[in-house]
Amino acid sequence: xxxxxxxxxxxxDFPLPGGVLxxxxxxxxxxxxxxxxxxxxxxxxxxxxALRALVGLLPRAARLAxxxxxxxxxxxxxxxxxxxxxxxxxxxxxxxxxxxxALNPVMxxxxxxxxxxxxxxxxxxRRAHERALxxxxxxxxxxxxxxxxxxxxxxxxxxxxxxxxxxALSMEPKLILCDEPTTALDVTIQDQILKLLASLxxxxxxxxxxxxxxxxVIAQTCRRVAVMYAGQVVETGPxxxxxxxxxxxxxxxxxxxxxxxxxRRDVLSTIPGAPPDLADPPSGCRxxxxxxxxxxxxxxxxxxxxxxxxxxxxxxxHHELAAEDVRxxxxxxxx
Amino acid sequence: MGAAAEAFAEAAVIEHRRGFRRRWYRTPxxxxxxxxxxxxxxxxxxxxxxxxxxxxxxxxxGILQGPSWTHPLGTDELGRDEWARLLxxxxxxxxxxxxAVLFPFAIGTAIGLLAGYFGRWVxxxxxxxxxxVVAFPFYVLIIALVFALGSGTRNIYIAITIxxxxxxxxxxxxxxxxxxxxxxxxxAQAGGLSNAxxxxxxxxxxxxxxxxxxxxSDIVLDILAIVTLGYLGLGxxxxxxxxxxxxADGQTYxxTHWELSTIPGIAVVITALGLSLLADGLxxxxxxx
Amino acid sequence: MSLxxxxxxxxxxxxxxxxxxxxxxxxxxxxxxxxxxxxxxGNHATPHKVALLHREWGLDKPLPVQYWRFLKRMVRxxxxxxxxxxxxxxxxxxxxxxPTLWLIGLGTLFSVLIAVPLAxxxxxxxxxxxxxxxxxxxxxxxxxxxxxxxxxxxxxFGLHLGRGFPVGGYGSGVLGHLHSMFLPALTVxxxxxxxxxxxxxxxxxxxxxxxxxxxxxxxxxxxxxxxVRHALRNAVISTVxxxxxxxxxxxxxxxxxxxxxxLPGIGQLMINSIFERDFPVVQAVTLAFAIMxxxxxxxxxxxxxxxxxxxxxx
Numbered sequence: 001x002x003x004x005x006x007x008x009x010x011x012x013d014f015p016l017p018g019g020v021l022x023x024x025x026x027x028x029x030x031x032x033x034x035x036x037x038x039x040x041x042x043x044x045x046x047x048x049x050a051l052r053a054l055v056g057l058l059p060r061a062a063r064l065a066x067x068x069x070x071x072x073x074x075x076x077x078x079x080x081x082x083x084x085x086x087x088x089x090x091x092x093x094x095x096x097x098x099x100x101x102a103l104n105p106v107m108x109x110x111x112x113x114x115x116x117x118x119x120x121x122x123x124x125x126r127r128a129h130e131r132a133l134x135x136x137x138x139x140x141x142x143x144x145x146x147x148x149x150x151x152x153x154x155x156x157x158x159x160x161x162x163x164x165x166x167x168a169l170s171m172e173p174k175l176i177l178c179d180e181p182t183t184a185l186d187v188t189i190q191d192q193i194l195k196l197l198a199s200l201x202x203x204x205x206x207x208x209x210x211x212x213x214x215x216x217v218i219a220q221t222c223r224r225v226a227v228m229y230a231g232q233v234v235e236t237g238p239x240x241x242x243x244x245x246x247x248x249x250x251x252x253x254x255x256x257x258x259x260x261x262x263x264r265r266d267v268l269s270t271i272p273g274a275p276p277d278l279a280d281p282p283s284g285c286r287x288x289x290x291x292x293x294x295x296x297x298x299x300x301x302x303x304x305x306x307x308x309x310x311x312x313x314x315x316x317x318h319h320e321l322a323a324e325d326v327r328x329x330x331x332x333x334x335x
Numbered sequence: 336m337g338a339a340a341e342a343f344a345e346a347a348v349i350e351h352r353r354g355f356r357r358r359w360y361r362t363p364x365x366x367x368x369x370x371x372x373x374x375x376x377x378x379x380x381x382x383x384x385x386x387x388x389x390x391x392x393x394x395x396x397g398i399l400q401g402p403s404w405t406h407p408l409g410t411d412e413l414g415r416d417e418w419a420r421l422l423x424x425x426x427x428x429x430x431x432x433x434x435a436v437l438f439p440f441a442i443g444t445a446i447g448l449l450a451g452y453f454g455r456w457v458x459x460x461x462x463x464x465x466x467x468v469v470a471f472p473f474y475v476l477i478i479a480l481v482f483a484l485g486s487g488t489r490n491i492y493i494a495i496t497i498x499x500x501x502x503x504x505x506x507x508x509x510x511x512x513x514x515x516x517x518x519x520x521x522x523a524q525a526g527g528l529s530n531a532x533x534x535x536x537x538x539x540x541x542x543x544x545x546x547x548x549x550x551x552s553d554i555v556l557d558i559l560a561i562v563t564l565g566y567l568g569l570g571x572x573x574x575x576x577x578x579x580x581x582x583a584d585g586q587t588y589x590x591t592h593w594e595l596s597t598i599p600g601i602a603v604v605i606t607a608l609g610l611s612l613l614a615d616g617l618x619x620x621x622x623x624x
Numbered sequence: 625m626s627l628x629x630x631x632x633x634x635x636x637x638x639x640x641x642x643x644x645x646x647x648x649x650x651x652x653x654x655x656x657x658x659x660x661x662x663x664x665x666g667n668h669a670t671p672h673k674v675a676l677l678h679r680e681w682g683l684d685k686p687l688p689v690q691y692w693r694f695l696k697r698m699v700r701x702x703x704x705x706x707x708x709x710x711x712x713x714x715x716x717x718x719x720x721x722x723p724t725l726w727l728i729g730l731g732t733l734f735s736v737l738i739a740v741p742l743a744x745x746x747x748x749x750x751x752x753x754x755x756x757x758x759x760x761x762x763x764x765x766x767x768x769x770x771x772x773x774x775x776x777x778x779x780x781f782g783l784h785l786g787r788g789f790p791v792g793g794y795g796s797g798v799l800g801h802l803h804s805m806f807l808p809a810l811t812v813x814x815x816x817x818x819x820x821x822x823x824x825x826x827x828x829x830x831x832x833x834x835x836x837x838x839x840x841x842x843x844x845x846x847x848x849x850x851x852v853r854h855a856l857r858n859a860v861i862s863t864v865x866x867x868x869x870x871x872x873x874x875x876x877x878x879x880x881x882x883x884x885x886x887l888p889g890i891g892q893l894m895i896n897s898i899f900e901r902d903f904p905v906v907q908a909v910t911l912a913f914a915i916m917x918x919x920x921x922x923x924x925x926x927x928x929x930x931x932x933x934x935x936x937x938x
Contacts, residue, residue: 057838088844101835104854105934106861116843151933167843467644470921472876475894475913482898482906483655559769563880566771567895582772593779600772607767615763 003070004175004207005031005054010067010077012049012058012231021279023049023062025231028305031175031224036201036208038222038239040215040254044275046231047211051177053077054209055092056084071175089116093168097180099160103152109163110136110148116170135166140196158189165196169204178210182217194221215258219243224311227251230276230286233305237312245326247312247319249291255331285316293321358620365616371609379425388416390423391574399592411595412584421602423576429606431488431571432557438496440550443503444543448534450504451511451542461504468501477560481569488571491564495557502553503546510542544621551614555607562603578603630929631922638918645914649907650694654687656903663903666707703911704904708897713908717890721912723801724889727878728920730805731812732867735874738817740860743824747832748851758825762818770877774811774884781807808885812877816870823866827859834858861932868924872917879913 012024024046031037039047052058054069054076069076071092076084088094096102104112110132118128129148136144139162152160161181168176178197182190194217201208212218218225218239225242227235227250235248246252253271273290276282282289288298295318305313316322360366378385388406394414401409408417450461468476480494514520515538523533564570565579573580578599585595653660661677662669677683682690697703703713746758831837832855840854867874879891886892890909897905929935 055842057841060833085844085846088842090844094839094842096835096839098835102839104836104840104858106857106932107854115840115845119849120844153934164839167839171843463640463644466641467648469872470641470645470914470918471648471910472872472879472913472917474876474879475910478879478894478898479652479906479910480655483652485657555767559767562769563771566769567880567883569898579769582769582775586775589775589779596772596775597779600769600776603769603772604764604767608764611763611767 003030004033004035004072005209006068006070007050007054008068008070010050010053010069011065012046012053013063013065014061015063016279019279022065022231022281023278024053025278025281026067026304027228027231027233029226029233029236031207031209033174034205034207035224036210036222038218038225039209039211039228039233040213040218040225041228042213042254042275044230044278045228046278047213047228048179050228051094051179051209051211054177055088055094056081057088057094089120089173090171091173092175092177093171093173094177095161095164095168095179095181098184099157099164100152100184102164103160105152108149108151109155110144110150113148113163113166113170116167120171131170132166135170136163138169138200139163139166141166156189157185158192161185161189161193162196165193165200169200169206172204173206175207175209178208180212181210183212183214190217197221215243215254227254230281231278232286232315234287234315235313236305237308237310241310241312243331245323246331247308247314247323248287248316249293249322250287252322252326252331253290253292255326293318293325362616362619364612365620368609368612368614368616371605372613375425375606375609376429378422379429382419382422382426386416386419386422388419390415390419390576392416399588408598409594411581412588417595417598420576420581421578421599424578424581424599425602425606427571427575427577428558428561428565428579431491431561432554435492435495435499435557435561436550436554438492439499439553440503440546442496443500444507444546446500447504447507447546448511448538448542451508452515452530452534452538458508461508465501465504468498471498473498473556474560474563477564478567478569481564486569486572491561491570495560499553499557502549506545506549507542510545511538514538514541548614548618548621551610551617555610555614558603558606558610627926627929630935631926634922634925638922641918642915645911645918646695646698647691649911649914650691652907652910653903659683664704666901666903668707698911703908706897706905707902708900708905713904716893716905717908717912720888720890720893722889723805723887724878724882724891726801726805727808727812727881727887727889728875728916730802730809731816731874731878734809734813735817735820735867738813739820739824739863740856742817743821743828743859743863744851744856746821746825747828747855748847750829758821762822765814765818768815770811770815771880771884773814774808774881777807777811778884804885804887808881808887811881811884812874815877816867816874819870819873820863820867824859824863827862828855831855831859857931861928864924864928864931868921868928871920871924875913875917875920 007030008028010024010027011022014021014023027046027050029037029039039050041047049058049062053064054071056064056076056079058064064077067077071087074083074087076087079087103109110129113135114123114125114128114132117123117131118125121128123131132148133144136147141147141159141162147155147159152163155163164181181197182193185193197208198221200206208222210218210221222239224237225239226233227242227248229250235242235246235251237247242251243255246255250271256269257271271290276286276289284299284301285291285294285303288294291298297317303315303317305315307313308319392415394410396414397410398412398414399410400406400414403409406416406418408421411417411420446461450458471479476498477494480497481490484490484493520533520537523537528537561570562577562579562582565577565581566583568580568583570579571577581599582596585592585597585599588595653663656663659674661674661681661683664677665673680693682693701712701714703717705711706713706716709716742758746755749755836858837850837854840850845853878889879894881887882889882891883895890912894906894909897903897909
């Protein structure tokens with residue numbers, strides 16, 4: 001199977017006055033054509049930075065510090081600014097978390113949707129406008145002719161996100177990167193948007209990388225998942241397998257800490273300790289200070305992803321301990 | 336409850352101050368500004384020592400002379416020593432500018448505190464006053480006031496106060512509006528502390544830093560105002576040396592002795608630069624981390 | 625809410641301010657030591673006229689009554705007569721208005737033309753040499769007394785280099801006006817440009833970090849298009865506000881610039897009247913200046929509303 005996107009050992013740094021913060025510190029994952037890959041992790045895990053790094057849209061303070069990003073045979077990490085620019089929108093599009101701030105407040109939404117085709121595909125004004133209306137219909141925005149003249153602040157959150165999706169689709173990209181697209185929406189709308197994304201994927205065959213901290217959303221949307229912790233990918237595999245039988249203590253901890261209405265407990269289960277300081281991370285396995293299964297050999301060395309059978313991989317060398325634990329006390333995975 | 340709130344507020348204020356002591360010598364703008372200003376102030380204070388002519392002493396036999404050993408910057412159109420006039424002009428203008436800042440600072444801050452804290456009609460009324468004063472261009476109102484009150488330094492202070500309180504009120508009011516929603520104020524109120532105490536001990540130290548920073552750049556504005564009034568003939572009265580008047584007097588000789596108007600202007604620019612750098616440095620230092 | 629609705633609402637909001645302005649102007653004469661009637665009449669004062677004025681203005685009545693009469697006179701257009709020219713002060717002000725209006729308009733235009741490219745340059749080349757220079761300029765520039773700046777420009781361009789511009793006066797005809805106005809307008813513009821550049825640069829930097837600029841970049845648009853169509857479009861909105869807030873400074877600057885370049889506008893009128901102790905004219909010009917500032921501020925507000933659709937929908 002050919003991979004559409006292969007990320008190897010990605011590194012993103014934030015130079016600070018006192019040192020360097022390694023937001024992404026050796027993350028690897030891959031995506032096949034037509035697939036939906038979820039990247040899950042807490043805030044600070046590096047998942048958003050990893051996503052942004054793919055198309056070179058890191059914040060000003062950040063730097064791509066290493067790794068390879070191979071998209072359709074081209075290494076985007078070492079590509080020129082021109083190459084990156086050409087790929088953006090046409091081959092890889094992005095959807096952001098907060099549609100209110102991600103849309104230009106003084107430009108009509110129709111114009112913003114039409115901008116890509118107008119400027120980059122050379123469409124005439126009329127044709128671009130028609131394309132915009134077409135896209136608005138596709139994403140389920142009623143009365144597109146009227147809505148196209150609206151400004152972002154006049155639309156509801158769900159509508160705004162639909163506009164963002166329309167923008168992402170406007171140049172028929174092969175890959176859409178989603179940065180927590182439903183986090184800022186309320187639950188009913190969230191569901192609508194996720195269903196919309198699913199149906200669009202089915203219709204158009206576009207691949208998706210979906211970043212979220214919400215395990216349920218990932219479970220609902222993606223076929224494969226990559227779990228990130230402290231700037232590294234610690235486990236990958238098909239979503240069902242990973243969530244039912246995690247092979248990394250962190251994944252287990254995450255799963256256990258999702259409150260479940262049906263499961264009565266006295267104490268909310270959490271992962272003990274605090275997320276590590278990314279400027280000065282723990283030695284060896286990053287998770288070992290908080291890990292219930294930590295052993296002596298976890299304290300030193302490098303722990304890259306190693307393949308298990310099937311499509312799974314994990315960074316933990318004692319992954320059977322996590323698997324055993326979950327067999328004894330299964331997690332009722334949400335979703 | 337009250338004690339906890341006090342402690343909290345104390346901590347917030349101390350944080351500000353500690354930051355200041357720690358970093359001032361490492362902030363380039365502060366150091367540069369202080370050096371420039373310090374030099375000028377020093378020269379102004381030592382004027383009698385560093386210059387050896389009387390700035391008002393006319394010498395009609397030696398007018399418009401170029402630089403020489405006795406007159407390092409030459410003489411003006413009445414034979415007065417330029418160097419001495421420059422230094423004594425610094426004395427006058429700096430003194431008036433520094434003093435002129437105090438009243439607007441005090442009055443404006445007080446009004447801003449009250450308007451921001453009590454809100455409602457106090458605030459509305461204050462805003463009305465502010466908008467009315469602001470509707471007049473700065474110089475127009477100053478000049479009109481100086482005209483009405485009469486010339487002389489005392490009236491300059493009054494005019495600047497009437498026009499200048501506005502900026503402080505705006506700044507302090509803005510800060511108070513933000514600060515009064517913070518926990519330490521709510522805690523103090525819940526703890527039953529009187530309004531007066533809250534304003535004086537808790538709000539004031541935290542909102543005043545912005546006003547102080549502005550005061551630095553306000554001194555620049557005041558120097559410019561005094562110099563401008565001097566140029567228009569409405570400022571400090573002759574024969575006291577004043578940079579503005581010197582520039583005005585020199586304008587007639589622009590074609591032949593352009594330095595008469597140029598040099599005092601450069602003095603103003605350098606002084607203003609020093610103050611601006613100082614203000615920037617101060618703003619940097621007092622900004623909470 | 626439509627644009628006209630917004631404008632109407634703002635107009636109503638400035639009524640109390642205009643009233644406040646008249647109150648302040650009214651008080652000016654009472655600040656002068658001595659009898660207001662004598663101040664107003666100046667050299668023309670005779671005991672008879674003074675008594676007449678006392679009665680007409682109600683100078684023995686309480687202040688609110690005096691103010692009311694003052695307001696009524698004002699609305700009729702009666703601001704007293706110039707002591708020097710013996711014509712109604714109001715008419716004098718209106719006559720001398722055009723050069724000042726030219727100066728304000730041209731000065732604003734120049735300031736925008738100077739500020740926008742500089743700010744865009746500084747923001748796009750952040751922290752590199754062009755930015756450092758652009759940032760240093762306001763630091764030094766704001767310390768320039770405006771009148772001195774004018775004199776220096778006069779020295780440089782009027783008297784020495786090329787003698788390209790007249791050293792004073794208004795000129796005739798539109799081209800003549802523009803020619804004479806060039807240096808004065810430039811002086812006014814240079815005085816306010818640093819503030820605009822600083823504000824616009826900060827806005828642009830903020831906008832560059834915003835999410836919608838990232839969205840625009842994610843469409844693969846060129847940096848130039850991102851700058852012009854997305855960043856500037858948003859950043860200028862706040863700069864229009866800054867311009868509005870500082871308009872008092874700009875208008876006030878014309879007073880001084882007119883003096884330096886001998887332009888026959890209301891600023892020069894005011895200065896001359898001050899030296900002639902022509903109180904009615906001083907009063908009238910002060911009022912005129914304030915009304916102008918309020919109107920121009922309203923204008924910038926309207927422009928702001930035109931540029932920013934969020935504003936109208938309150």
